[in-house]
Amino acid sequence: MERTIILDEMQFDFTETQLAKFITYWNEYRKHSNNTVEIVKQIAKDLRFPVDNTFLVILHLKRKGMI
Numbered sequence: 001m002e003r004t005i006i007l008d009e010m011q012f013d014f015t016e017t018q019l020a021k022f023i024t025y026w027n028e029y030r031k032h033s034n035n036t037v038e039i040v041k042q043i044a045k046d047l048r049f050p051v052d053n054t055f056l057v058i059l060h061l062k063r064k065g066m067i
Helices: 016-030 036-047 051-063
Strands: none
Touching: 016 036, 016 051, 036 051
């Protein structure tokens, strides 16, 4: 069976400083909203980062208990 690699064009490596920025923005926006989609969109806009990638970073941080 042939396998397909998905999302290979996306960035999945981040420095601790970059992840800290995501956490800071997440924590700040969570004070004002519970709308995860809107928070992710705002973080992506603020950090000039693709929304899809931003969502995946937030998902990773949440699964690791970092946010």
